[in-house]
Amino acid sequence: MAPRTLFEKVWSAHEVSAETADTPAVLYIDLHLIHEVTSPQAFQVLRERGLPVRRTDRTLGTMDHSTPTLTSQVFGGAPIAVDSAARQVAALERNCTEFGVELLALRHAQRGIVHVIGPELGLSQPGKTIVCGDSHTSTHGALGALAFGIGTTEVGHVLATQCLLQRKPRTLAINVEGALGRGVTAKDLILGIIGQIGVAGGTGQVIEYRGSTIRGLAMEGRLTVCNMSIEAGARAGMIAPDETTYRYLQGRPRAPRGADWEAALERWRALPSDPGAHFDREVHVNATRIEPMITYGTNPGMVIPISAAIPQRPGDAAFARALDYMGFTAGEPIKDRKVNVVFVGSCTNARLSDLRAAAGVLRGKRIARGITMLVVPGSQDVKRQAETEGLDRIFTEAGAQWRESGCSMCLGMNGDLVPRGEYSVSTSNRNFEGRQGAGARTLLASPLTAAACALTGRVTDPREVL
Amino acid sequence: MEALTTLTSRTLIMPAANIDTDQIIPARFLTTTTRAGLGSRLFADWRYAADGSPRPEFILNRPEAAGARILVAGRNFGCGSSREHAPWALLDYGIRAVVSTELADIFCTNALKNGLLPVIVDEATSAWLLAHPGVEVTLDVAAMTLALPDRRTVRFPLEPFARHCLLQGIDELGFLLEQRPAIEAFERRA
Structure with a gap:
């Protein structure tokens, strides 16, 4: 047999039927992760057509995108402050009960961000096909799985048939x-x-x-x-x-x-x-050649080494618009720019090693005056492990807020928002306009860099504080 | 899904590259548990000022936008999140086709699943359309062609099965459900 790539091996092992000129391949899905934001309409389709979930044993639900991170709202009996989030949480509970799908609900000890808990539970494994109604499903590929994000219609397809129609990438x-x-x-x-x-x-x-x-x-x-x-x-x-x-x-x-x-x-x-x-x-x-990196614009490709100046692209209207949104000037250094908010969290950087890295910078120190810092563990399990190591104390003694797990300020659906016009150094994955709140300005960086920025209140090279 | 065979409309132009799904429909509006009603939130943060008033300079707030059903956008439109709320919002507003030199993968898949036609054209055609806002063009799904006002016709690619579904106004779930014997056989093998 001709030499094959990892991708080709996983793909071909999951072809129920191969693609033809007229039809895409029918690809079997080993693991389907669902959450409260992109699943309600899919369950509704099943209901309308009288279909069951084909393989409840290959389906796992959690809640993360719109869930509160304040302990009082998760465990303390206080109502979820954001009404729409409360409705979505309730809808997922109802749907999972009705269709017999296992759900790691709001107070479950193993709940967390869907892309943190899959690997953490040992469910994400080499050679599996894994999908979820979330684009960051690509995360699970780190274990040698073929994992990708799908839309809500496809969530319905997988619920009903455990398969997707796919052209081979x-x-x-x-x-x-x-x-x-x-x-x-x-x-x-x-x-x-x-x-x-x-x-x-x-x-x-x-x-x-x-x-x-x-x-x-x-x-x-x-x-x-x-x-x-x-x-x-x-x-x-x-x-x-x-x-x-x-x-x-x-x-x-x-x-x-x-x-x-x-x-x-x-x-x-x-x-x-x-x-x-x-x-x-x-x-x-x-x-x-790679240095600590930080974004300066409104997509993740607008990124520079932290010691570099913001590039100049005369005549590029979109580039100028992005800098205008960010309040930056082409050619100026990004270092020492003022920071208002620091967010350590998200499916990108909220695992134990990320929290250890940020805590290592903050140990025994205080964050700068005027800085709001949120540390949001990727899962309840990460939270417990961090607390066992005393990382929570390091964060709170430094002046940061220590929260329950969830997507939180990565996309601000749960009310954890960056105020309009403010600068956020964030360990998340997207610096799109308004991603962390309408008018918010996001600078993506590592947990080390984020913690360094929290200490000084300015964009800071982590190598200066290590 | 509503069938789509041909579509003649004036174009609506958004020349910026990399328009992401957070712009198309900001996350704070992903709070619905239904598909309907998102059109009023389409491009909300570009369309409305902080106080909720329309920004007059934004394309959707200009008189020429009324009734346009074909959006011509810069490259890599629809990048970012997998939220199907993006095509739902575009459709609910009245857009039925998006023309660009490149569309993000998940957006493109989601669009086709909902009867929103993704139209990939070459740089020259895209540049011409972006330079001529509001021209009337015709899309032919069966022929996979875009007819420009000067009678030029350009072809665009369309996955054959998605094209079949669009023309018939059927969704893919029916086809997948018919694969049940093959799926059961696969599960026995695995």
């Missing part, structure tokens, strides 16, 4: 070589990659991240890299499973055990791309 290899410098994290790496290939650089393609730098990343860093594949426009991002993957998965609550684990390992070890496998396109990235 093209493949893009991103080969990353070289050691990451001091203060440079997986977040900086993926921001650097997006800066290099552009926000549409991955359209129609599934990325496989390869090379020594990727091999050297811990699992949580790999999750951060794959998470932002969609910010390059890619359908999915994948990393071949290896010992790092297996060590991460072994013993997790829903990972295989005993003889099943051994059998799974044997299957998983056959998944990495064969030597000589062909990719439709290859890109090379020199990791040694």
